[in-house]
Amino acid sequence: MKYVVVKNNEVIPISEIPVLEYGRFMETIIFTLMNKAHNHCVAYFGFPSENEVRLFCCIADDEQHVIYVSSSVVEKAQTLSSFTAKNFSFEKFEREIHENYGIKYKDHPWLKPVRYPFNSADKTQTIANYPFFNIDSEELHEVGVGPIHAGVIEPGHFRFICNGEQILHLEIQLGYQHRGIEHLFLERKKLLQRITLAESIAGDCVCGHTTAFVNLWEGLCNYTAGYDLKFARTMALELERLAIHTGDLSAMCTDVGYQLGSAVFGRLRTPIINFFQIWCGNRLAKGLIRAGKNNYPFTEDLAKQLIDLIDNYEVDFNEITKKLFTLPTVLARFEKTGVVNLEQAKMIGVVGMSARMCGLNRDIRSSHAHDLYGELDYQPIIKRHGDVYSRAQIRREAIRQSISFIRKLVKKIPSAIKGENYLSLPSADSFTISLVEGWRGEICHCALTGENGELVLYKIKDPSFHNWLALAMAVRNNEISDFPIANKSFDLSYCGHDL
Amino acid sequence: MISLILILLASLFFTGLVIWTKSITSGRKGPGIFQPLKDVLRLFKKGAVYSKTTGIIFQVAPTIYFASVMMAIFVVPFGQARGFISFEGDFVFFAYVLATGKFFSIISALDTGSSFEGMGASREALFSMFAEPAFFILMGSFALLTGHSSFQGIFTAMHFTTKFSYALGALATFVLVIIAMVENSRMPFDDPKTHLELTMVHEVMILDNSGFDLGLILYTTNLKFAMYGALIANFFIGAIPWYLALLVFFGVQFVFAITIGLIESFTARFRMSHNAQYIFALSSVSLLIFFGVLLVLGKFI
Numbered sequence: 001m002k003y004v005v006v007k008n009n010e011v012i013p014i015s016e017i018p019v020l021e022y023g024r025f026m027e028t029i030i031f032t033l034m035n036k037a038h039n040h041c042v043a044y045f046g047f048p049s050e051n052e053v054r055l056f057c058c059i060a061d062d063e064q065h066v067i068y069v070s071s072s073v074v075e076k077a078q079t080l081s082s083f084t085a086k087n088f089s090f091e092k093f094e095r096e097i098h099e100n101y102g103i104k105y106k107d108h109p110w111l112k113p114v115r116y117p118f119n120s121a122d123k124t125q126t127i128a129n130y131p132f133f134n135i136d137s138e139e140l141h142e143v144g145v146g147p148i149h150a151g152v153i154e155p156g157h158f159r160f161i162c163n164g165e166q167i168l169h170l171e172i173q174l175g176y177q178h179r180g181i182e183h184l185f186l187e188r189k190k191l192l193q194r195i196t197l198a199e200s201i202a203g204d205c206v207c208g209h210t211t212a213f214v215n216l217w218e219g220l221c222n223y224t225a226g227y228d229l230k231f232a233r234t235m236a237l238e239l240e241r242l243a244i245h246t247g248d249l250s251a252m253c254t255d256v257g258y259q260l261g262s263a264v265f266g267r268l269r270t271p272i273i274n275f276f277q278i279w280c281g282n283r284l285a286k287g288l289i290r291a292g293k294n295n296y297p298f299t300e301d302l303a304k305q306l307i308d309l310i311d312n313y314e315v316d317f318n319e320i321t322k323k324l325f326t327l328p329t330v331l332a333r334f335e336k337t338g339v340v341n342l343e344q345a346k347m348i349g350v351v352g353m354s355a356r357m358c359g360l361n362r363d364i365r366s367s368h369a370h371d372l373y374g375e376l377d378y379q380p381i382i383k384r385h386g387d388v389y390s391r392a393q394i395r396r397e398a399i400r401q402s403i404s405f406i407r408k409l410v411k412k413i414p415s416a417i418k419g420e421n422y423l424s425l426p427s428a429d430s431f432t433i434s435l436v437e438g439w440r441g442e443i444c445h446c447a448l449t450g451e452n453g454e455l456v457l458y459k460i461k462d463p464s465f466h467n468w469l470a471l472a473m474a475v476r477n478n479e480i481s482d483f484p485i486a487n488k489s490f491d492l493s494y495c496g497h498d499l
Numbered sequence: 500m501i502s503l504i505l506i507l508l509a510s511l512f513f514t515g516l517v518i519w520t521k522s523i524t525s526g527r528k529g530p531g532i533f534q535p536l537k538d539v540l541r542l543f544k545k546g547a548v549y550s551k552t553t554g555i556i557f558q559v560a561p562t563i564y565f566a567s568v569m570m571a572i573f574v575v576p577f578g579q580a581r582g583f584i585s586f587e588g589d590f591v592f593f594a595y596v597l598a599t600g601k602f603f604s605i606i607s608a609l610d611t612g613s614s615f616e617g618m619g620a621s622r623e624a625l626f627s628m629f630a631e632p633a634f635f636i637l638m639g640s641f642a643l644l645t646g647h648s649s650f651q652g653i654f655t656a657m658h659f660t661t662k663f664s665y666a667l668g669a670l671a672t673f674v675l676v677i678i679a680m681v682e683n684s685r686m687p688f689d690d691p692k693t694h695l696e697l698t699m700v701h702e703v704m705i706l707d708n709s710g711f712d713l714g715l716i717l718y719t720t721n722l723k724f725a726m727y728g729a730l731i732a733n734f735f736i737g738a739i740p741w742y743l744a745l746l747v748f749f750g751v752q753f754v755f756a757i758t759i760g761l762i763e764s765f766t767a768r769f770r771m772s773h774n775a776q777y778i779f780a781l782s783s784v785s786l787l788i789f790f791g792v793l794l795v796l797g798k799f800i
Contacts, residue, residue, distance in 0.1 A: 143614045143697075150694045165618075165771060255698075257690035257768035263525035329687065329767040337770075480618070481771040484695040 089349025208438025338486030352441015358386030462496030520760025542714030560607030567600025619703035679727035
């Protein structure tokens with residue numbers, strides 16, 4: 001047996017995962033599994049022991065709705081041939097493995113640091129001496145942006161190589177936000193501490209990451225979430241999607257200098273995040289999602305307020321989107337800007353919204369349904385052009401879809417029981433994987449437990465991990481002054497990448 | 500002399516009026532119309548910080564920039580009342596004294612050694628260069644029409660007698676409004692509100708300026724606006740009585756400011772590469788005026 005087949009949130013003993021010799025492991029992953037168009041890699045990470053590293057690779061099959069897991073044990077000092085040389089979507093994963101455990105790859109084209117963890121294998125690689133791609137030319141010039149963002153949001157460094165106003169190459173250096181979240185998951189022993197950590201992986205995707213964590217944890221504890229918990233999580237995910245997409249449309253208007261759109265979408269976003277405040281006392285929904293319990297049951301009264309809010313929202317939203325998507329000056333900026341084509345998207349392995357904008361159907365809600373998505377009759381929104389306009393369209397339609405889901409959900413409000421549900425101890429020597437479709441895309445959390453059921457490895461993959469490269473590809477040959485709008489249309493997370 | 504006082508007066512509320520309009524259209528209350536002026540006064544009280552990479556050019560440039568705009572204002576007349584100075588060919592002086600100020604602001608941006616400011620400087624130079632032919636063809640046509648070559652001469656000799664000359668006046672107003680937008684770096688060419696260095700034109704050039712220098716540059720923007728407003732007003736003032744002329748002057752400034760506010764509220768800005776095309780198209784509108792003048796004078800056909 002070359003791999004084991006699991007479903008989303010399924011727990012299996014680690015011993016069930018086959019250990020292959022590296023050559024066969026690579027053959028299985030690259031030639032057997034990654035050959036199919038509907039398969040993509042959701043996690044590839046190492047679990048270190050004394051001198052060895054056990055590599056785990058999880059490939060999601062979007063057609064069969066399952067995940068294939070396989071593994072291989074390699075020595076740290078070994079020099080391996082890389083997956084990347086055969087399939088580029090492993091690029092970031094192998095850089096991470098190289099950085100963390102010092103495993104060398106002989107044919108990896110871009111073996112640069114990812115996030116400079118405190119326990120990285122090669123401590124000489126610091127954030128100050130990142131090996132940028134260089135030019136030696138009289139005509140071209142370099143423009144460095146950051147690490148301090150002009151809007152003082154999050155830090156990241158962008159190095160452009162330009163021919164006048166035209167971008168030839170963009171290299172994105174991240175890692176400034178690295179907090180060692182994965183390590184902290186092992187250090188903090190209390191469940192509440194861990195949930196709080198999950199909530200702070202990415203501040204704009206609280207519901208997504210927290211849902212991924214609690215689904216994983218409940219699985220490990222053999223607890224089956226009831227309808228009320230699933231309801232709250234699905235509702236929170238859709239509200240978050242609604243709020244962030246609205247805010248991003250506002251920000252996209254700001255970046256092209258369209259003041260009316262910026263003001264109206266900005267105003268529309270506020271009541272939605274304020275609804276979280278009414279529901280759970282926090283505008284970012286921190287505290288709402290907890291493993292095995294729900295401290296803030298969704299009541300009939302809340303439902304009434306929410307429907308009122310959505311009714312008001314929809315009228316204004318329809319009016320301003322009609323205006324935005326027909327205004328020539330806006331269309332001139334959105335159309336054919338920041339294009340990622342299907343081949344590039346497949347090559348990079350982009351996920352979520354950034355995949356669906358160029359015709360790649362990748363959506364956990366339909367392929368590996370979690371919480372209530374199986375019952376919602378979800379159809380992914382697919383666009384083909386891969387430009388800023390497609391991303392704006394996806395946001396517009398995702399907002400409409402979220403609204404229809406919310407309307408559907410409030411028809412069946414669970415009679416919630418507030419209070420403690422006692423979780424049993426996590427299963428020992430187990431492996432589990434949890435996939436959640438956040439607003440940005442696929443969030444993947446993996447965990448390994450030791451002999452007493454304690455966490456020995458916690459692995460997080462935010463959708464931004466891969467998608468940053470899509471941005472770098474998108475702006476090639478564009479004007480440098482179009483970079484901000486291309487960047488905003490992706491709206492990727494710095495801290496989600498840096499962890 | 501009177502034009503100088505009027506322009507100074509208009510400069511006090513011009514930018515405030517633009518910001519007020521933009522606030523109202525986006526559903527906000529907005530600051531008072533003297534807020535930009537208060538900001539300038541606040542900056543005047545502060546000292547300036549100079550980067551170690553900059554030299555003397557960076558320190559003198561804001562003053563030269565301000566002085567150049569003041570000099571340009573000196574030649575702008577008010578109807579029949581001549582400007583502070585007036586001589587044959589002063590519109591050429593007007594254009595190039597402004598260009599001197601711009602030249603200094605461009606080299607001061609380069610002086611900082613920042614890659615952003617270099618980009619902004621190159622954009623500003625390009626756009627100004629494209630706007631220049633439009634201005635000269637426009638003023639040259641009117642010089643030809645009236646037989647004078649000073650602002651005062653041109654404006655007093657201009658009579659809107661035929662319907663045809665009204666058309667010329669309308670086209671000239673359009674060209675001047677757009678030139679004013681380009682020269683003042685407003686939408687749709689440049690977004691003065693943006694925080695994104697990569698998309699800025701004028702804003703990015705003054706990123707390193709602070710304190711008194713920054714206040715001077717910001718106030719110069721107000722002056723420049725009022726100056727172009729005065730030029731436009733002059734097309735309509737001609738030989739009407741002074742009290743009506745005063746009314747027209749402030750009326751034009753007011754409408755000009757509100758128009759800018761409205762344009763900035765309801766359109767997105769252009770893609771950078773489209774700016775050059777658009778500005779260059781102004782020259783063709785100016786050429787239209789030129790042919791119109793030739794027609795009026797009977798030198799054509």
